[in-house]
Amino acid sequence: MHEWSLATSLIKEAEAEAHRRGAIKVHSLTVRVGILTGVVPELLERAYGAAVVDSSLKEAKLILEIEPARARCPACGKETEFEDFLLVCPACGGIGLKALSGEGLVLTRMELEVAG
Ligand SMILES: [Zn+2]
16 A cells, blocks of 8 residues: 555655654644645545554654645747646646655654753
């Protein structure tokens, strides 16, 4: 399951970051998910919920931000923002658009509690 390995690697990354910052508790993780990753947010949330209880993050909440895709049409050069997988240029109907964003899955923010 793709989402399971993403969830566990996000948790590992967050644990390492929390450790670096000397956090005693992690309240939440914010993760930006590009729509072109093909990640299903509900599945990622479920996998995270199951994996996080066995980690040092305990009850840290997962907050997902869905990032739309931007793509440029190779035929007419127009840049468009997409909220689904249909990368067809609305200006000229061209296909084979080049994605400029929307392909990443990034831990963007952590809400931490630091001792002292
Ligand atoms: Zn076009």
